[in-house]
Amino acid sequence: METSLYLPVKGFLEQAGYTVKGEVGGCDIVGLSEDDPPVVVVCELKLKFNLELILQAVDRASVADEVWIAARVSAKGKGRETDKRYRDLCRRLGIGMLGVTDIGEVNVIVGSVTPMPRTNPKRRSRLMREHQRRKGDPAVGGSTRQPLMTAYRQQALGCASALAAGPLKVRDVRAQVPEAGKILLSNVYGWFERLDRGVYGLSAAGQEALQRWRQPVD
Numbered sequence: 001m002e003t004s005l006y007l008p009v010k011g012f013l014e015q016a017g018y019t020v021k022g023e024v025g026g027c028d029i030v031g032l033s034e035d036d037p038p039v040v041v042v043c044e045l046k047l048k049f050n051l052e053l054i055l056q057a058v059d060r061a062s063v064a065d066e067v068w069i070a071a072r073v074s075a076k077g078k079g080r081e082t083d084k085r086y087r088d089l090c091r092r093l094g095i096g097m098l099g100v101t102d103i104g105e106v107n108v109i110v111g112s113v114t115p116m117p118r119t120n121p122k123r124r125s126r127l128m129r130e131h132q133r134r135k136g137d138p139a140v141g142g143s144t145r146q147p148l149m150t151a152y153r154q155q156a157l158g159c160a161s162a163l164a165a166g167p168l169k170v171r172d173v174r175a176q177v178p179e180a181g182k183i184l185l186s187n188v189y190g191w192f193e194r195l196d197r198g199v200y201g202l203s204a205a206g207q208e209a210l211q212r213w214r215q216p217v218d
Contacts, residue, residue, distance in 0.1 A: 002028070002045045002142030005100050009043055009070045010141070012098065012106040021134060022141030023148050025127040027060055029141040032131055040128060043068040043098070045142045049080035057095045062120035063127050066112045070098035073107075081109050149213070156183050157213055160191050160206045167201040 009029060010020045018031030018041055033039040042064040046053040049071045057067045069090070073081055080086045081099050087110050090097050096112025130151055138149035147153070158177040162168060173180040184192050184200045191206030202210075 002047060003140045004142075005045045005047075005070055005072065006141040008100050008104040008106050009045065009068075009098060010137075013041060013043065019131075021131055021137045021139070023139035023143055024131045024134065025063070025123075027063075027127065030127060030131050032128065038128065039066070040064045040124065041066045041068065043070055043141075045069075046071045048072065048074075049086060049097070054089065054093070054095065058093060061094075063124040066096065067094070068096040068098055068112055070100055070106070073099040073101060075102065152183075152188075153213075155179055156189060156191060157209065159183050160202055160210050163192070163200060163202040163206070164210060167195050167199055170198050170200065173200070 006022055006029065010022070013020045013029070013031045016031075018033055018039075020029060020031040022029055024030040027042045028045045029041075029043040031041040031043075033041075040063065042057075042060040044053055044056045044060065044067075046069070049069065053069045053071065057069050060067050071079075071081070073079055081097065087097065090110045094112060095110070097109035099107045099109050101107070133151035134149075135151070135154055138154070155177050159173050159180050162173045162176045162180075170181050170184060173184065177183065184194075189205065189209065191203055191209050193201045193203045195201050
């Protein structure tokens, strides 16, 4: 699975000085440097190098300073990573290639040396904001077909956790989750019940959510 590539590539980017998180804004891996403004690095994962992987990387070019693609290298040496045309295409597009071995070693096949154009500043800002607001790294890059632990879901779970012992006023929940007012009012997931003006309780769906997402949210 593509998720098997996540930790090796995450470690590679962390050694390069980036704070790395998975599944941010539709990207498999997003890394931010400590610079001001941060350097944004995006990496897309696939089990094999193919055209779809390059197309994904091209799409990410509008939000990143560096774009990488990573895939498992062929044990028989017959993968796309050995195709000079594929490597040359990545060079021309400014896309870096990372090869991951069966034992988790990450090697640079093509360096991401050409600055990628920033053509969508709003999308870039949303990506950075989600990365910075998300606590920890709760989503494994390359995950598909399952709900992701976004920053918003983390805060909603924080509200649910605060209400687990019984109904509370919004201001009391806000002491733990600063954006509790908006989250309780919008009730996107149906986890909360408005019992009185400014007073909320936990719904059955909210109780189920706390059981399902049994992981730290802070």
